Amino acid sequence: MNNPLRLLLVEDDELLAEQTARALGYRGATVQVAHDAASALALLQQMETLDAAILDQNLGEDNGLDLISPIREQFPPCKVLLLTGYGSIAAAVAATHRGAHNYLTKPASADEILDALNADPASLGSPLPATPPSLQRLEWEHIQRTLDAHDGNISRAADALGIHRRTLQRRLKKRPSASEYQREKGSGKD
Amino acid sequence: MNNPLRLLLVEDDELLAEQTARALGYRGATVQVAHDAASALALLQQMETLDAAILDQNLGEDNGLDLISPIREQFPPCKVLLLTGYGSIAAAVAATHRGAHNYLTKPASADEILDALNADPASLGSPLPATPPSLQRLEWEHIQRTLDAHDGNISRAADALGIHRRTLQRRLKKRPSASEYQREKGSGKD
DNA sequence: TAACCACCGAGGCAAATTGCCACACCCCAC
DNA sequence: GTGGGGTGTGGCAATTTGCCTCGGTGGTTA
Secondary structure, rough: OOOOOOOEEEOOOHHHHHHHHHHHHOOOEEEEEEEEEHHHHHHHHOOOOOOEEEEEEEHHHEOOOOHHHHHHHHOOOOOEEEEEOOOHHHHHHHHHOOOOOEEEEOOOOOHHHHHHOOOOOOOOOOOOOOOOOOOOHHHHHHHHHHHOOOOOOOHHHHHHHHHOOHHHHHHHOOOOOOOOOOOOOOOOOO | OOOOEEEEEOOOOOHHHHHHHHHHHHHOOOEEEOHHHHHHHHHHHHOOOOOOOEEEEOOOEEEEEHHHHHHHOOOOOEEEEEEEEEOHHHHHHHHHHOOOOOEEEEOOOOHHHHHHOOOOOOOOOOOOOOOOOOOOHHHHHHHHHHHHHHHHHHHHHHHOOOOOHHHHHHHHHHHHOOOOOOOOOOOOOO
């Protein structure tokens, strides 16, 4: 934290990118942002150093995974963190094989991102969770992810989840806490 | 399948180990079985070759992850597949960093195991699922995993899931499909 | 400007699900 | 035998869900 981390954030949702970049900036990092693979690569060309890259796996038509190699070639010690709306175990394994340092599912706070970058993923996970997450918690997290993947659009998220819009509405209202995650999207559209 | 795969299976549930070994055997593999880390290491000493190892992450007091290094040191080309009752993304990343080839959650059929061994995990996962699993499906899978982790004990699984035993019973009866999951005793499945 | 369109929030109601009681039965260890 | 844990089942009230219906808002387009 004393020596500013130099970060590259690649995230196609511009709003989320800006928010995240700002949050990381507050925590003492120097953040550069790109919204697609091409501009990320262009940005990379001009860089002299890079401590870590945070890549959204889902970059419109591009795939964040394909950025891992170029980054690691240019800056071998650079850590790469993958973010995705929904993470699957298979995707996490694939990302790791390609050189990613860690893998997170959105929504991820700036603190979670920094923790994931600092953690040593090989030593983590040894203690098995062993704690079967309650069905409630699992559902809630899945709902959050789905909502995130649909830009907060309740109607479409409900459809994707296979439940009624009214039901999703009611469930969302019932949770007092959980990750706030409010963004002011006036109203989603295609 | 022409050239017999030589496999090492490490699984502490003896019933499940035997079933799995048999199923793998039917598919043309030569399988050796160990039920704990120590005997796995002992077995390893006597081996001349090994194509792949299938490790349960949860070996009683031992952790399957700790077997990866010895195996890979002795047989560098050997593929290592981790199995676990509940997989988390973090655990999958950890396993991969330690040299695992792939990572599966139980219950996994012999075919799934062989597929996971043959697949190139680095190339997989590129096409994002993008298909938000329905809440129903997610719940169902989680229930299956939890049930598996509790050796089929409905009462304890229900408790772990945070739902009423009666509810879990009713849900289980309602699913006609899914993996059959018939077993005569309190552990192992096909 | 008005006419759409997609979305959110909410009310109401029948139908389904859940939680929770109780009871019978089984198997195994004392 | 007795007790303890596990399963299967029934019944019933309380909650939740699905579904239909509005009204309101903000954008887009004729």
